[in-house]
Amino acid sequence: MTRPALIGDIGGTNARFALVTPGEHVPREILALPCADYPGLVEAVRDYLERVGLAAEVAPREACLAFACPIGDDRVTMTNNHWSFSRRDVQAALGLERLKVINDFTAQALGVPHVAADELVEIHPGVAREHAACLVIGPGTGLGVGGIFPGRHAWIPLPTEGGHVTFAPTDEREQNLLRHFRNRYGRVSVERILCGQGLLDLYLAHCSLKGANPGCRTPAEVTAAAASGDGIARDTLLRFLKILGDVCGDAALTMGARGGVFLCGGILPRLLDWLPQSRFVEAFTAKGRMSDYTRTIPVRVVTAPWPGLLGAAEALHNEEVE
Secondary structure, rough: OOOEEEEEEEEEOOOEEEEEEOOOOOOOEEEEEEHHHOHHHHHHHHHHHHHHHOHHHOOOOEEEEEOOOOOOOOEEOOOOOEEEEEHHHHHHHOOOOEEEEHHHHHHHHHHHOOOHHHEEEEEEEEOOOOOEEEEEEEEEEEEEEEEEEEEOOOEEEEEEHHHOOOOOOOHHHHHHHHHHHHHHHOOEEEHHHHHHHHHHHHHHHHHHHHHHOOOOOOHHHHHHHHHOOOHHHHHHHHHHHHHHHHHHHHHHHOOOOOOOEEEEEOOHHHOOOOOOHOOOHHHOOHHHHHHHHOOOOEEEEOOOOOOOHHHHHHHHHHOOOO
16 A cells, blocks of 8 residues: 655644645645644644554655745744744654745745646736746745746746835835835834735834724634725725735746746635736836736636645655755
């Protein structure tokens, strides 16, 4: 009997685990477990394997796990939860012959080539060039920015910290927003605005500039208020998407992403109806002398529920991923 491999996508709140047949990319037995319920990774993995009914004699001997934190040497310390561990210790404790540990957005990027066509929503048509880099970008808890390039034998991930580039206003409203954010944060990165907390902060900034009392306390409330006709919430949501278009266009130019742009993360699939109403495409393509360049690049939203798990399955036997 072929032992399954273990794959995982672990964030600050939940650890998503699944099994995959070696050499394939379709995850099965997917479970999301609250990280707060476990003292560490080993305990969570053991509980997962017990829940899916894998006895020790058929337990995985190889695994690829993606984490929402910087990945360096042996020690992995989660940014937004209490888990901290040694790769070598985890490998020994779980009896794994092989363990790959990667960044969660590297997994998101590597998952994109395995997303089904009906789980991609076109926002801007274009012609994707073969043998060209693709930009993968996604607002969520932060702003993930990365890419993939079709290598000779496998997809090559292109990790970046592009979410931390400086926010560049393009009109008077954004100049006023920048002054508001600068008073609070000093330097203002695009991640300060293009994330869940950033959407709420953008709403509060709009309220401050308009001299209005804020009625929303969470990003979800901002979205709900916009849908209910609240003018400030609506302006906030449309401005959020316009700024995202600016940033995506800049990142596409920087990366040379003529293979296409893929928008990932938990926020954008909920805003699909807003994207056509927004100035996202206008901002994405309005790049002066390079507008013809960006105008040809296709942009799609990834609606697949588990792209990080698909990417972990890809990374498991991808020689370009250490």
